[in-house]
Amino acid sequence: AQSVTQLGSHVSVSEGALVLLRCNYSSSVPPYLFWYVQYPNQGLQLLLKYTTGATLVKGINGFEAEFKKSETSFHLTKPSAHMSDAAEYFCAVRKDSSYKLIFGSGTRLLVRP
């Protein structure tokens, strides 16, 4: 069975600092991997996704993530945090044979002025 682990339910960074949100997955086959962002009282918005090809994926709002098969990881990064990045971030995995998304428990990003 597939699963997704997000390390750290809360991450706090200063404005302008590097953002690193960790995601590890377990899957017996190459997965499709996603990061979604949820702003307060809103739905989930796709940040970026890895399907095939280049392992470094760039998304919206300056975020990027790198698929590392050897580490079964798909960590999300942003070089410089902005106050508007404060939100909850979800990593998700989907196996090719199923169209279900399995979500991690989420990481709430706090950005300090």
Add this chain to the structure above:
Amino acid sequence: DAGVIQSPRHEVTEMGQEVTLRCKPISGHDYLFWYRQTMMRGLELLIYFNNNVPIDDSGMPEDRFSAKMPNASFSTLKIQPSEPRDSAVYFCASSFVDGRPSSGNTIYFGEGSWLTVV
């Protein structure tokens, strides 16, 4: 193109009442998903449809929950009778499967229906 549209956005109801949540997927999408989000359990997939047919309802918590998709542009999630533990945000999402691995078949979410059962 309009996104996934859900209604109502907010509902407060009394225990024992019937609740119906509605969803209009993105036009042309052939998969529809219902998720539930709570603090304790995070995001859970309740059920999903392909071409209006339920494919996997293993996440539906119990018989009080039912979902239908009478046509490609409308789905409902019904709770009868509702209980306080059903209080959650219910998300509808849709996706189009085009068969290309590179597309990833992204799932697009609605804004959610915030349900409170008192």
